[in-house]
Amino acid sequence: MSDVRVRFAPSPTGVLHLGGARTALFNYLFARHNRGKFLLRIEDTDKERSTDESTQAIISAMNWMGMHHDEDIVVQTTRIDAHRAALHKLIDNGHVYRCTCRPEERAAEREAALAAGKTFIHRCDCRDGQCRPDAPFVWRFRMPREGETVFDDLVQGYIVTANAEIEDLVIARQDGSPLYNFVVVIDDAFMGITHVIRGKDHLTNTPKQIQIYRALGLPVPQFAHLPLILGLSKRLRSAGVEHYRDQGYLPEGLINYISRLGWSHGDQ
Ligand code: GLU
Numbered sequence: 001m002s003d004v005r006v007r008f009a010p011s012p013t014g015v016l017h018l019g020g021a022r023t024a025l026f027n028y029l030f031a032r033h034n035r036g037k038f039l040l041r042i043e044d045t046d047k048e049r050s051t052d053e054s055t056q057a058i059i060s061a062m063n064w065m066g067m068h069h070d071e072d073i074v075v076q077t078t079r080i081d082a083h084r085a086a087l088h089k090l091i092d093n094g095h096v097y098r099c100t101c102r103p104e105e106r107a108a109e110r111e112a113a114l115a116a117g118k119t120f121i122h123r124c125d126c127r128d129g130q131c132r133p134d135a136p137f138v139w140r141f142r143m144p145r146e147g148e149t150v151f152d153d154l155v156q157g158y159i160v161t162a163n164a165e166i167e168d169l170v171i172a173r174q175d176g177s178p179l180y181n182f183v184v185v186i187d188d189a190f191m192g193i194t195h196v197i198r199g200k201d202h203l204t205n206t207p208k209q210i211q212i213y214r215a216l217g218l219p220v221p222q223f224a225h226l227p228l229i230l231g232l233s234k235r236l237r238s239a240g241v242e243h244y245r246d247q248g249y250l251p252e253g254l255i256n257y258i259s260r261l262g263w264s265h266g267d268q
Contacts, residue, residue: 001028004036005194008062009184011043013056015240016061019199022258026226028195029259035188039191040069042204043076045183048192061241065251074191077181083178086186086216087171093217095173099126100135121167139172141182141212149207156200161207169208181182185209189218200225229261231241 002142004199008024010016016024031038040062044050058234062069090096113120127142144163153159178186188196197264203225213220244254 001032002036003194004031004034004268005038005039005192006031006197007039007041007188007191007193008067009038009041009043009187009198010058011046011048012051012058013046015242016058016114017240018258020058021061021065021254022229022261023197023199023226024062024067025065025255025259026224027072030195031070031241036194037070037104038067039193041074041076041187041191043180043183045076045178045180046065047077055241057240057242061245064245065241065255074187075188079183079187080177082190083172083183083186084176087176087178087182090141090171090215091139095216096139097127097129097142097168098131098137099124099140099168099170100131100137101126108131121163121165123168125223129170132252137174138170139174139176140168141171141208143208145213149210151206151210151220151223153203153206154195154222155227156203156225159203163207163211166207166211167247181205181208182212185212185218186218188221189216190211193221195222195224195226200228210252227262 006027007015008020008027010020010024028038032035040059042055042058044055059073087096101122106120106122121141126137126140131137143166145181147163149161149166153161165213169181170179172178187233206225210220241254245251
């Protein structure tokens with residue numbers, strides 16, 4: 001057995017789409033090839049959209065495809081105490097600040113940036129402690145403004161991002177309930193994940209997450225961002241794995257299809 005530990009981390013907001021199944025499959029194959037562990041984490045922090053039926057549908061689709069996970073499933077909402085503790089650590093060491101800006105106050109700036117084809121980067125005086133007293137607030141992460149965040153992606157190569165281009169992202173709501181880029185770091189570290197293998201749509205999240213790892217003093221895993229296959233994403237409403245099962249497709253056929261998309265190995 002090796003120390004390789006990877007995970008598939010679906011949000012249980014629908015069925016397992018082929019794009020998700022492909023991400024799970026690459027994690028599964030990497031774990032089995034390296035005699036490591038393939039873990040499953042249910043990212044259910046979006047309480048309004050997450051359902052138990054969806055969790056069951058995802059697990060049943062993975063089982064049907066033969067992608068059995070190791071160890072106990074980690075359900076993100078059961079880890080709220082650990083998430084809150086990490087937030088308090090960041091508050092205590094000055095890595096987060098309260099921001100009372102309302103989104104509508106920035107709407108014009110945001111639209112102007114979009115119209116100019118630029119990414120809107122939130123900047124405000126709350127970072128210097130000049131926010132409205134007693135107003136509702138969110139917790140923002142204090143990104144470094146100088147230097148670069150660099151990582152060597154196993155698929156995409158060196159990714160260099162100027163820190164000045166990274167926003168002070170919101171990591172938690174006022175009540176301490178945490179948001180994706182924050183919990184993913186805490187939970188990947190908790191699960192001892194060595195390689196984060198996921199879709200390329202998460203590539204721009206990675207520099208933010210690396211800064212959060214550093215602020216929490218946690219080891220940064222390796223990253224591998226898989227090219228996306230257009231048409232397989234849940235956003236495009238592609239069919240779920242169960243649809244193909246119910247149509248009579250064999251799991252081997254579906255695995256063959258998704259494992260061989262995006263690359264080739266001669267005629268084999
Ligand atoms: N829940 C996220 C998603 O479904 C997981 C992202 C990740 O692997 O970090 O996109």
